Amino acid sequence: MTENKKQKKGYPSKLKSQPGQKTYYGKHFDPRKQHGQQRASTDGVAVRIGQNFPLTIKRLGINGEGIGYFKRKIVFVPGVLPDEVAVVKVTDVQPKYIAAKVLKIREKSPNRVKPLDTFADEVGGFELEHMTYSAQLAFKKDVIAQSLEKFQPKGWSDYDLRDTIGMANPYEYRNKAQFPVRKIDDVLSVGMYKRGSHELVDLPIVHTQSPATMKVLRTVRDLLDKLSVSIYNEDKNRGTVKTIVARVSHTTGDVQLTFVTNTDGFPGDVALIAAINQALPEVNGIFQNFNPGRTSLVWGEETIKLWGKDYIEETVMGKTFQLSPRAFMQLNHTQMTVVYNEALSALNLTHADKLVDAYAGVGTIGLSLADKAGEVRGMEIIPEAVDDANINAKINHISNAKYEVGTAEVLFPKWQAEGWLADALVVDPPRTGLDTALRREIIRTKPEKFVYISCNASTLARDLVDLTKAYKVDYIQSIDMFPQTARWEGVVKLTRRD
Numbered sequence: 198m199t200e201n202k203k204q205k206k207g208y209p210s211k212l213k214s215q216p217g218q219k220t221y222y223g224k225h226f227d228p229r230k231q232h233g234q235q236r237a238s239t240d241g242v243a244v245r246i247g248q249n250f251p252l253t254i255k256r257l258g259i260n261g262e263g264i265g266y267f268k269r270k271i272v273f274v275p276g277v278l279p280d281e282v283a284v285v286k287v288t289d290v291q292p293k294y295i296a297a298k299v300l301k302i303r304e305k306s307p308n309r310v311k312p313l314d315t316f317a318d319e320v321g322g323f324e325l326e327h328m329t330y331s332a333q334l335a336f337k338k339d340v341i342a343q344s345l346e347k348f349q350p351k352g353w354s355d356y357d358l359r360d361t362i363g364m365a366n367p368y369e370y371r372n373k374a375q376f377p378v379r380k381i382d383d384v385l386s387v388g389m390y391k392r393g394s395h396e397l398v399d400l401p402i403v404h405t406q407s408p409a410t411m412k413v414l415r416t417v418r419d420l421l422d423k424l425s426v427s428i429y430n431e432d433k434n435r436g437t438v439k440t441i442v443a444r445v446s447h448t449t450g451d452v453q454l455t456f457v458t459n460t461d462g463f464p465g466d467v468a469l470i471a472a473i474n475q476a477l478p479e480v481n482g483i484f485q486n487f488n489p490g491r492t493s494l495v496w497g498e499e500t501i502k503l504w505g506k507d508y509i510e511e512t513v514m515g516k517t518f519q520l521s522p523r524a525f526m527q528l529n530h531t532q533m534t535v536v537y538n539e540a541l542s543a544l545n546l547t548h549a550d551k552l553v554d555a556y557a558g559v560g561t562i563g564l565s566l567a568d569k570a571g572e573v574r575g576m577e578i579i580p581e582a583v584d585d586a587n588i589n590a591k592i593n594h595i596s597n598a599k600y601e602v603g604t605a606e607v608l609f610p611k612w613q614a615e616g617w618l619a620d621a622l623v624v625d626p627p628r629t630g631l632d633t634a635l636r637r638e639i640i641r642t643k644p645e646k647f648v649y650i651s652c653n654a655s656t657l658a659r660d661l662v663d664l665t666k667a668y669k670v671d672y673i674q675s676i677d678m679f680p681q682t683a684r685w686e687g688v689v690k691l692t693r694r695d
């Protein structure tokens with residue numbers, strides 16, 4: 198629910214064997230499946246790391262990587278586009294695929310553009326910035342088509358796959374920046390790590406970030422430097438400030454600032470807060486999150502307020518949500534509203550409907566829809582998010598909605614068994630998709646109205662194999678929640694089979 202773990206990117210080469218370990222490519226792992234690939238050669242092809250060859254790119258895989266074939270063996274290459282011819286250099290050879298990087302593009306696609314972010318090919322999260330926006334949107338429609346072709350749920354070839362809804366301005370949409378801070382050769386850097394490395398790139402400008410978050414990060418960087426505040430040194434595992442998190446409210450423009458620290462204490466915090474107050478009046482709350490030691494987790498368990506308000510407020514579809522530093526909210530406010538409106542129109546609620554908001558987060562979907570339904574119940578595994586959801590219901594004077602802590606796969610069947618039968622269901626699971634037990638219960642109880650919001654076309658297609666035993670897929674609407682990245686989001690309207 199939080200973005201706690203750094204996202205793992207790249208190819209499955211992480212599964213390569215360590216010395217003394219066996220590499221296992223049996224039924225548990227198939228890189229072709231990983232990339233939605235139907236037809237890869239398994240026969241031995243003489244190829245070595247470092248070898249160069251020209252490659253024609255046939256299409257993009259679901260992670261935005263180019264796919265071509267060398268002697269019938271599948272080759273994955275980041276940073277290239279369909280129909281391009283590139284000279285590539287092999288970086289990894291595995292029994293079922295080759296990974297390579299581009300040396301030179303011999304024939305360019307008309308869809309290639311110069312990325313606004315000069316570092317786009319170095320750090321994660323900018324996989325498609327070298328592609329025109331219209332081609333990005335077409336790719337995001339194709340991602341779901343690829344996944345359906347792989348899993349083949351009932352009737353898949355006739356599904357109505359709607360054109361991806363994009364943004365008028367596909368930049369400056371990220372309302373939260375969570376950037377590590379390190380001193381590199383005595384220069385204070387605030388930015389992102391190079392892909393697959395631990396090398397931090399200082400990033401004064403990031404075009405996908407809201408300018409408000411970047412202004413706060415860069416000003417705070419300068420203040421940390423000027424006041425000689427202790428910065429975390431990973432090699433020595435010493436020092437204080439590890440990460441700065443700035444989150445802006447789309448509605449009010451207020452910014453919430455959190456310092457993730459290695460130490461319990463925060464030497465110099467009083468002077469720092471005074472300087473921030475003076476330089477950045479938009480900052481309405483400053484927090485410290487304590488996360489000691491070398492860890493891949495960004496956030497620790499303990500957060501204290503150093504100064505200001507406990508929350509920033511965000512309005513979503515006319516409802517107000519109070520967000521504490523750890524409370525989850527989608528990063529793209531504009532497209533989040535598009536997703537929720539799509540869910541609303543697909544559900545077509547009446548005041549008689551009992552609605553379940555499954556995988557609820559802080560209740561943004563259910564609470565946004567509560568005045569259209571009779572009653573709303575939601576569940577979520579993170580207790581703080583459930584507290585926030587119930588507080589958010591109160592703030593908005595919503596008396597027909599309540600949220601419980603627990604898994605969808607346990608609470609949905611429990612409520613049904615207790616006689617609280619859902620007329621309408623919206624599920625918004627993490628990338629792993631729906632649990633088998635939940636799918637089974639949905640098929641058994643068949644709520645009349647059903648919308649599946651997905652952020653992973655692959656697990657969605659897998660889940661539809663089961664769900665289409667009881668439902669027909671009316672349409673799949675892709676929404677571009679993360680322009681310039683390969684990430685996918687979609688709303689599926691399902692109708693009960695008679």
Ligand SMILES: C[S@@+](CC[C@H](N)C(=O)[O-])C[C@H]1O[C@@H](n2cnc3c(N)ncnc32)[C@H](O)[C@@H]1O
Binds near residue numbers: 626
């Ligand atoms: C994609 S987020 C959606 C959050 C929310 N619906 C929104 O729009 O902001 C998925 C949420 O599901 C929660 N979650 C993960 N596994 C769950 C499970 N088995 N049952 C219920 N919630 C779960 C996560 O903590 C996370 O908040």
